[in-house]
Amino acid sequence: MGRIEWAMWANEQALASGLILVTGGVVAVAAQFKGWPFAAYAIAAGVFVCLLEYPRGKRKKGSTMERCGQKYLTAVVKVFGPITRNYYVRAILHAALAVPAGFLLSTILGTACLGIASAIYLLAAIRGEEWNPIEQKPQERPQVGGGTIKQPPAMPPPRPPADTRKKPPAEVAGQENPIPVTIEAE
């Protein structure tokens, strides 16, 4: 468990806010509510927030569960470097994005939620958290003998150390099925 990483919650909250903004916006635009241009803005803002927040940041400790297929968006978000890494930027950005949607009743819920997300991000930023991409590290295995292993191990672990290891007889490596296999017709 450890220290609370507020950014994780802020991320969930912001993503939900994005979806709520889009939903509210779609309703208002589709029904042509009075002041629907605000709703059109809300759709754009919501989609942007969703895209920005979809790739989950890497947790400081332990492994982080990735969202389904987030690696493509992670690559995009990573490109912006310090802008997307800094949570102060996100806090201000979300607060600013939320304001125009607050003028329409349909999107006011999205505004409130995104405002809260912004506040949580601010808290995260104050506590020194930042966004880091989750990247699959190539599996590094400490190589003992030098040189790369090209064949799968012939002997399953635990195995004796290299110097005491006996050379396996050649015929053990491959095994043939002693019983003849016949395909039975049904």
Place this chain on the structure above:
Amino acid sequence: KMRCWIFSESLSVLVLLIWLGLNLYLFIDTFHWYEEDDAYLYTRVMLGSTLAWARASATCLNFNCMLILLPVSRNLISFIRGTSICCRGALRRQLDKNLTFHKIVAYGIAVNAIIHIVAHLVNIERYHISQSKEAGGLQNKLSGIGKTPNESYLNPIRSYEVNTTTQILTTIAGVTGVIIAVAFILIMTSSTEIIRRSFYEVFWYTHHLFMVFFIGLVIHGMGQLIRGQTPQSLLLHNVTYCKDHYSEWEKATQCPLPLFSGSEPVAWKWIFSPMVVYIGEKIVRFWRFQQEVVITKVVTHSSGVLELHMKKCGFKMEPGQYIFLQCPSVSQLEWHPFTLTSAPEEEFFSVHIRVVGDWTGALFKACGAEENVFKEPWKLPRLAVDGPFGAATTDVFHYRVCVCIAAGIGVTPFASILKSIWFKCCNPNTELTLEKVYFYWTCRDASAFEWFADLLFLLETQMAEKGKTHFLSYHIFLTGWDESQATHIALHDDEKMDVITGLRQKTFYGRPNWDTEFRQIAENHPSNSIGVFFCGPKALSKILQKSCNLYSSADPRGVQFHYNKESF
């Protein structure tokens, strides 16, 4: 047994279908009422069918808000579990799925809330349009009612010029609606799996916004924003005739000006009883909090595990159950769940607490585990215990052969089960059907669970003394290891004891090949029904369930694997 399993599975599907059916029934019934009732004819003239959509989803919201507290009322569930006589096993299993049900009901609330909010957004817009000149005769006429003091209005938006957003946000219904929606969204976002598992405190504290939610819900209906014609007015004012003759209203005697009133708030009626239950739960917890708990023993295991032995008057437990612990000197508010690791046959009850977070760390310090010196019992912190809760895993004793599979931290409930099996095995007075236990444990880092290896070691020695070495066969699979460890292990390969655990049975490396294991077990017990018990992550659960089905013989007299999943 097989029939019992199918029954148990279909029972949970049945419960789900009943819930869905009730939701559908309430929705359709309310929908029809608001679509057809004469009292709402004039409201419908303005709002159309979104009135019915909003009201139908509101009824479903009330229903689901009533249900949502019940599955988390742990004492109520324990009480029902204690009293259920009919078809105990299957019914009890349903009670174990309380949290799943809680989540499903929460999704039900979310879906209905979306319908409700969208419908009301449209309603407000339509109310607003009804005030405009283009809206048409009847709508204008209806919107105009209420301008003079002795008239009752129908349209809550009183003029076309106002800003609907500020207008709605200044009404009780509007402002509470936004508050409860925000509270609900916060609860939802903080209970996603990643937050729940990683930052329990965030999840736990945010969930207490439910009080805001419920209070807001009760007040929300009191706003009475949606209005209909009063029954008295309906008697004097025949809607079917008058709706087409609105220009003659007030002038003609059969069409006096209609009177309108808000519908009676009903949310509190739905929520009242679960609230009483919940307050009852809190009283029980407070009472348990007052009860004295004596810490009889504190053991610090290496790798930061604290073992607490406790005693409490009238505490009765079963293997597989859990308790809630609270330590006032650490936190006045937080209660944390822990699986019991002692057997019911023991005089005390115990938990193993791994130091991973702030709370557990503080408890570790409070128990003086850091100093590693003897601490007088009266210097130990006060602890409060609530529980035990959850179903007992006594099903283990119904099979002759058992396969217990644990992954990582999922090993804790098996501590209690294995101990209990051992006590029953030793006691000559108890008739034990169980003849053979296979125990599999896969973990990344065995050092974190050293205490469990100690327990296995103890059981191994005791069984060897009694000459029952074959009763328990266990297999430990270590999935995280490096080359230096492997070399070390390989050097000591010829020794009798395992180098890591010190156990007689060697630790395996890598993941177990379940196909081989299941085939082997099936060969060893060709005509038994075998109980498979698992505690661990979902992905492995699916694999095991498949293996169980695959290696069960088609012949009913042959080997049968019965899969039981424990969720903790």
